[in-house]
Each structure stands twice: as structure tokens, then as C-alpha cells.
Amino acid sequence: MNVKFRQYRGSVRLYMLGTLVAVELLMSFSFLGYVHIEPISITTAYIPVLLAGALAGPFESTVVGAVFGLASMWKASAYYVTAFDQLFSPVMSGSPVLSILLSVGSRALFGLLVGLLYLAFRNARHPAPWIALVSFFGPTIHSALVYSALWLFFPETGYTPASALKSLVTVKGLLSDLLAAVVVLLVWRLLRSRAWTQFVRRVDTVRAFRVGERYSALSLLCIIPVSLFSSVAVAIYFVNRMDLVLDQQGIFLSETERADLLHLQMQFLFGILAMMALVIVFLIFNRRYTAYIDREARMDALTGVLNRKAFFQSCDKALRSLDPGTRVWGYFIMIDMDRFKEVNDTCGHPEGDRVLKEAVSEIKATFPENRLIGRLGGDEFALLLNVPLSHAELEHVLRRLREHIHMIRWGDDQPMSCSIGVQPVTGIRNAEELYHAADELLYHAKELGRDQYAIGPAPDPDLAEGFEAVR
Numbered sequence: 448m449n450v451k452f453r454q455y456r457g458s459v460r461l462y463m464l465g466t467l468v469a470v471e472l473l474m475s476f477s478f479l480g481y482v483h484i485e486p487i488s489i490t491t492a493y494i495p496v497l498l499a500g501a502l503a504g505p506f507e508s509t510v511v512g513a514v515f516g517l518a519s520m521w522k523a524s525a526y527y528v529t530a531f532d533q534l535f536s537p538v539m540s541g542s543p544v545l546s547i548l549l550s551v552g553s554r555a556l557f558g559l560l561v562g563l564l565y566l567a568f569r570n571a572r573h574p575a576p577w578i579a580l581v582s583f584f585g586p587t588i589h590s591a592l593v594y595s596a597l598w599l600f601f602p603e604t605g606y607t608p609a610s611a612l613k614s615l616v617t618v619k620g621l622l623s624d625l626l627a628a629v630v631v632l633l634v635w636r637l638l639r640s641r642a643w644t645q646f647v648r649r650v651d652t653v654r655a656f657r658v659g660e661r662y663s664a665l666s667l668l669c670i671i672p673v674s675l676f677s678s679v680a681v682a683i684y685f686v687n688r689m690d691l692v693l694d695q696q697g698i699f700l701s702e703t704e705r706a707d708l709l710h711l712q713m714q715f716l717f718g719i720l721a722m723m724a725l726v727i728v729f730l731i732f733n734r735r736y737t738a739y740i741d742r743e744a745r746m747d748a749l750t751g752v753l754n755r756k757a758f759f760q761s762c763d764k765a766l767r768s769l770d771p772g773t774r775v776w777g778y779f780i781m782i783d784m785d786r787f788k789e790v791n792d793t794c795g796h797p798e799g800d801r802v803l804k805e806a807v808s809e810i811k812a813t814f815p816e817n818r819l820i821g822r823l824g825g826d827e828f829a830l831l832l833n834v835p836l837s838h839a840e841l842e843h844v845l846r847r848l849r850e851h852i853h854m855i856r857w858g859d860d861q862p863m864s865c866s867i868g869v870q871p872v873t874g875i876r877n878a879e880e881l882y883h884a885a886d887e888l889l890y891h892a893k894e895l896g897r898d899q900y901a902i903g904p905a906p907d908p909d910l911a912e913g914f915e916a917v918r
Contacts (some may be wrong), residue, residue: 459647462473464499466728468514471495472721475518476714486543490623491584492518494556496633501578502638505562514556516551518717522552525710526703534601544913545600553596557589570848575632581629583624649739650732674723678716685712690863747822749800750807758821762831762878765819769872778841779881780830781868782810782848782887787826790857802857809851813844829882831872838902840890841869845900866892867900 471492474480480492496515500508522528523536523546535550536626537543561581568577591611598607614620637643686709690700700708745757753761769776782804791799803826810820810828817833836844845867855863868889870881888901895901 455812460503460507462602462728462731463503464510465502466725467495467499467503467507468885469721469724469728470498471511471514472518473718473725475515475522476718476721491626491630493557493586493589494627494630496554497561497627498634500562500565505559505566508558508562508565509555510558513551515553515558516554516562519554519584520713520718525707527707534597534625542600548594549596549600554589555706557592558893560588560592561585563618566745571661574635574705578635579628581634585616585627585631586620586623587882590614594607618863646736650735652742674720678713678720678761682709682712682716710759711828720808749805750822752807753819753821755821755823756824758819759878760830761819761821762881765831765833766872766878776872777815777831777833777835779870779872779878779885780832781871781885782806782830783866783884783889783893784826784830784852785864787891794858798857802855802863805855806852806863807850809855813848814853829885831881842900845869849898849900864898866897868892869900869902871903 472906492515496508496512499511520537523532523534524538528539533539535546539544540546551640564581567575567577568581571577586712591608594606594610595608597604608718614623619760620798666776668890686705689708690705693700709788747754752758784802787802790802806826807820807828810830814820814832819831820831823829848867849865850864853862857863866889868885868887868891870885870888872881884903888903892899892901
């Protein structure tokens with residue numbers, strides 16, 4: 448099957464990047480990134496970098512690669528690690544700039560290169576084999592870049608770019624390469640599946656319609672330094688308490704040993720923070736998906752406006768929020784498509800569905816904001832408008848709506864028309880009462896020949912003149 452590679456966009460792509468960064472930190476600070484089962488030891492901490500390149504793009508894989516390097520640099524900045532590992536730490540190596548280039552620069556470059564390779568094969572006729580191939584050689588590319596940096600900056604280690612090729616002929620190296628290819632390909636296929644595509648579409652739909660909770664970017668940015676500060680405070684407290692307990696047992700720690708304990712405690716807390724970030728992302732997507740399901744239950748499946756029950760519930764909620772002193776708040780409008788039964792009987796229900804969809808589009812275009820729109824059943828629509836238009840302005844808008852409805856054609860190029868009843872929202876604060884009042888005006892308009900509108904009275908002297916109007 449020829450399926451083009453699809454990039455993720457918007458908030459989903461941002462959350463994907465955040466998720467992969469959290470996974471990278473979790474793997475770097477746990478056994479998940481360095482699986483050791485005697486006699487086999489496999490490094491897997493670079494897999495999130497490969498996933499970022501395969502699922503998103505070069506920018507994302509470069510960011511995750513830089514995070515991989517920062518985590519490596521942190522772990523190398525301890526007294527208990529070997530002298531060779533300390534070369535990756537700007538604090539311990541004696542060459543800060545070179546160590547940063549070795550630890551962070553080589554990993555960021557690794558992310559960029561694999562991201563560009565995935566990008567090159569993104570629109571291939573059969574991308575899966577190429578994704579697997581890049582993923583299989585990903586660990587070798589990573590090793591080659593790290594060994595090249597060692598060769599350039601720390602030649603005394605004896606490593607050269609050719610050292611990376613040795614992993615291709617060892618059991619450990621082949622297992623690492625195969626594991627990377629399998630994991631990346633499985634995740635890549637999963638995120639191209641119909642179920643995941645539908646999930647992403649639903650989440651983006653909720654975001655586009657601003658349904659559900661709104662997560663403040665400022666609050667999310669604030670929680671990051673707060674969490675880091677809290678982690679440092681917990682780590683310092685934990686090490687001090689441990690030192691106190693050991694002192695009571697007659698075991699005294701040197702400053703170096705105390706620093707290593709603090710270092711390890713910080714790694715533990717970074718891993719916990721990464722896990723918390725993954726939980727937060729899961730909760731956000733779960734909440735948005737639940738909001739989508741709730742929204743779908745409230746919407747008319749054909750036209751995409753509120754169904755009858757949801758419309759009246761929303762109207763009552765809006766009406767309860769009104770200031771009791773407001774005399775004319777807006778209008779409750781009933782719209783009925785004239786002779787719609789003839790469309791279904793003559794041209795069939797699919798044609799009738801098309802007419803209803805286009806009618807809703809024209810209603811939305813005529814009343815673009817501050818309104819609730821619902822389909823009450825069949826060809827009957829209701830609209831609660833929170834705009835205190837004058838009589839002349841209201842008539843102008845209603846005439847424009849009729850003209851737009853006339854542009855909808857059916858059968859032998861026959862124009863559609865509609866009848867409209869308008870009840871000003873004055874002292875009435877109940878949606879059911881407004882509905883009955885507007886419905887009476889609607890049928891009054893139909894009795895006068897259809898393609899008419901009838902407007903009920905308003906008590907405000909600035910708006911009342913001519914309001915008992917039929918056009």
C-alpha cells in the first residue's frame with residue numbers, strides 16, 4: 448500500500464516532542480536506557496532520538512539528541528565514574544568546551560543527521576524499509592560521531608571513527624541495531640494506523656473548537672522551575688538525612704562521597720520528573736479525547752451544530768447568566784426550510800442532506816459570532832443570538848440570510864427558500880418559552896406565503912418601532 452509519510456502538526460507535534468524528551472530523560476536515568484542482562488549489555492538511550500526523527504523531523508530529533516547529551520554530561524560529572532567517562536563532563540575533564548562538544552554536540556549532530564535521513568525517505572513509495580534501514584544503522588551513526596569527537600578532541604583515548612564499525616560484527620552491536628530498528632518501525636507503523644490517525648484528528652478537533660480544559664502555557668512554564676527547585680530541595684534534604692543517620696552509626700562520609708550521593712539523588716528525581724511529565728501528557732490527551740466524545744454526543748451528526756437537547760441546555764445556561772436589568776439582550780430565531788419534503792421526495796435524501804449542510808453554512812456565515820445554533824429536527828433550525836441589533840440592522844441581516852439561502856439550488860436549478868420567526872429576548876429568560884414564541888412567528892410567516900420573516904415585539908422604545916413586522 449502506497450501511504451505517504453504524514454507529519455504531525457500543531458499541539459500534537461509539540462506534545463510528541465515533550466513526550467520523547469521525557470522518555471529520553473527516563474531512559475537516561477534508569478535501567479531502561481542501559482539494559483544489562485548477563486552476559487548481554489545493550490544501550491537503548493538513543494532510541495528516542497531515532498523516534499523523534501522518524502515521527503516528527505530533524506528539529507525534534509536534534510532537540511532530543513541534545514537532551515540525550517545533557518543527560519550523559521550530568522552522569523559523567525560525578526567522582527565515582529571512570530576517568531574515561533569524565534571526559535564527557537565539562538566539570539571533570541579540565542576542557543569544558545571540548546567536553547560539551549563531545550557530550551552534547553555529537554548527540555545533537557546525531558539527531559540532526561538521522562532526522563535528515565528520515566526526511567529524505569519520507570515520501571518514498573515504500574518508506575517502511577528505509578525507516579528500518581536508517582534505524583538499524585542509527586546506533587552505528589551515533590557511535591561514529593562520538594568516536595570522531597573523541598578522536599578530534601581527546602586523541603589520547605586511541606579511538607577513531609573506524610572504531611564504530613566494530614559494533615557491526617559483535618553480538619552486542621547487532622542486537623542493539625536490531626532492537627532499534629524493530630522498536631522504531633513498530634512505533635512508526637502504530638502512529639500511522641487508522642486508530643491513531645482518528646485519535647489525533649479528534650484531539651485536534653477539540654483544540655480547534657476550544658472545547659474542554661484550556662491549559663495555560665504560562666502555568667506550564669512556571670511549573671518547570673518550581674519542579675526543579677523542589678527536586679533540588681528534596682535531594683539536599685535526603686542526602687543530609689542520610690549523612691546524619693550514617694554519622695549516628697559511626698560511618699562518616701567525605702565531601703566527595705556526599706557529592707556523589709547528591710548527584711545520584713538528583714538523577715533519581717530527574718527520572719521521577721520525566722515520569723510525571725509522561726503522566727501529564729497522558730492526562731491532557733485523555734481529557735481532550737473525553738471532551739471530544741462529550742462534544743460529539745451534543746452535536747447533530749449531519750450538520751455539525753448542536754442537537755436539540757444540547758441546544759436548549761446551552762440556551763438555558765446562557766439565559767441564566769443574563770443581567771436581570773437587560774431589556775433586550777438578543778434574539779431567538781427559528782428557521783425552517785420551505786418545501787424541504789419535496790427535495791427529499793424528488794431528488795432523494797442525499798440531496799436533502801446536502802441542502803441542509805449548505806443551509807447551516809449560510810446561517811453560520813450570516814451570524815458568525817455570539818450565537819448558539821441547533822438543529823431541532825428535520826429541516827428546522829434554531830439560533831440564540833447575543834447581539835442587540837436595531838430593527839433596521841436585524842431586517843438587513845435577515846434579508847441577507849434569505850438571499851444566501853436562495854443561492855442553494857436543487858433539482859432543475861430551483862432556489863431554496865426559508866421562513867423565519869424572530870422573538871426578541873427581553874423579559875423571557877426560559878428557552879422553551881422563547882422557542883414557542885418564535886415558533887408561532889415562524890408559522891405566521893409561512894402562512895403569508897413562505898420565504899418571509901416575522902419579528903415579534905420588543906418593549907425597548909429604541910428598538911420597538913416597527914418590530915411587529917412581517918417581510
